[in-house]
Amino acid sequence: MDFELPEDHRAFRDMIRRWVDKECPKEWARELEADEHNYPHALWDKFTEAGLHGVGIDEEYGGQGGDVVMQMVLARELARSLGGLAWIWGITSFAGSKSIGLYGTQKQKAKYLPKIAAGELKAAISFTEPGGGTDLLGNLATTAEKVDGGWILNGEKIWSSSAHVADFMLCIARSDKSVEKKHQGLTLFWVPTDAEGVTITPLAKLGMRSMGSCTVVYDNVFVADENVLAEPHNAWYTLLPTLNNERIMVGAFCLGVIDGVLEDALAYLMQRKAFGKYIGEFQALQHYVADIATSQKTTELLLHFCASKQALGEDVGNEANMLKLHASEAANQAADLGIQMLGGMGYSAETDMQRYWRDSRLWRIGPITNEMVRNGIAQSLGLPRSF
Structure with a gap:
């Protein structure tokens, strides 16, 4: 396979990199992320002005077009400066444009995709439950009961990022309890956040602070039939x-973090002096840099492999798990080494290493824990199910 990006993707990457340096510098990202109580609408608006919400949406719906590889190029370049705040773009891209674009009806696509592409609609993911965590299927307690013209939702979700500012939430609920297997009888709903009976409460957390993550309570919430996504009772197969x-x-976000860590570390090592010379001359710190650069390249190759295969419509389930596992641990380790190289300044809120570390720490847990990823990889190699 060709390990180089196609020419149009390279041109897109270079354009986005220049745009990020000009419009989303790291010092601004630090200010935005630190403001825990205010969602960064200004960042969303910059994405809108640049047309980034339309990347991956077909031109017939007002988007910019572009395949999975182009979306991952964008994700990487955003995270180099923004770290976890790149999810401001990514959540709606996944919950809205990717989901509706893949399995929405023609009517749903025509209604929602143009608004997403224009930056007029924000979405959130409403999957995880307080008693479930990674065991989403085994502890899915949110229910959906069929009534005339729609469904009644009852239950509670947690870690629904940006739900407090979203227009819609992509929610999964159990709609049929008379099933043989726990992945059966599930339905996807496109729930308006202003629906009667929806209560959204922000949570304090370690990283990605200003983006906001929330609990969501559904108390007899009516969702119309037209807001059911794909086939009722068959959501799990739809979601895969x-x-x-x-x-x-x-994986792309994690690679962007590695890029940012390496960029900052190299700059600091060549301007900070100790014991009469630049600290970049110290062998131990050079080894840290070499390790980060190696993880950067291996992550890049695995990302390109997975994205290219998915763009061709091939199954990448196992490889995508490997990418998520490797990239999240590489990014968090890189950020930790970055803090070590900067010393006290790495721990300071005046630099970005601590932000990269806090943000990348989440990706070792979500959207699925790395322990569960390892279980799945081992099982795919023929070992017995361990959970």
Whole structure:
């Protein structure tokens, strides 16, 4: 296979890199992320002005077009400066454009995709439950009861990022309890956040602070039939291709963090002096840099492999899990080494290493824990199920 990006993707990458340096510098990202109580609408608006919400949406719906590889190029370049705040773009891209674009009806696509592409609609993911965590299927307690013209939702979700500013939430609920297997009888709903009975409460957390993550309570919430996505009771099979996409996107964000860490570390090592010389001359710190650069390249190759295969319509479930596992641990380790190289300044809120570390720490947990990823990889190699 060709390990180089196609020419149009390279041109797009270079354009986005220049745009990020000008419009989303790291010092601004630090200010935005630190403001825990205010969602960065200004960042969303910059994405809108640049047309980034339309990347991956077909031109017939007002988007910019572009395949999975182009979306991952964008994710990587955003995260180099923004770190976890790149999810401001990524959540709606996944929950809205990717989901509706893949399995929405023609009517749903025509209604929602142009608004997403224009930056007029924000979406959130409403999957995880307080008692479930990674065991989404085994502990899915949110229910959907069929009534005339729609469904009644009851339950509670947690870690629904940006739900407090979203227009819609992509929610999964159990709609049929009379099933043989726990992945059966599930339905996807496109729930308006202003629906009666929806209560959204922001949570304090370690990283990605200003983006906001929330609990969502559904108390007899009516959702019309027209807001059911794909086939009722069959949501899990519908979701699988998009879950692979989410893991690939996490890999791209992690690679962007590695890029940012390496960029900052090299700059600091060549301007900071100790014991009469630049600290970049110290062998131990050079080894840290070499390790980060090696993880950068291996992550890049695995990302390109997964995204290219998915763009061709091939199954990348196992490879996407491997990418998520490797990229999240590489990014978090790189950020940790970055803090070590900068010393006290790495721990300071005046630099970005601590932000990269806090943001990348989440990706070792979500959207699925790395322990569960390892279980799945081992099982795919013929070992017995361990959970």
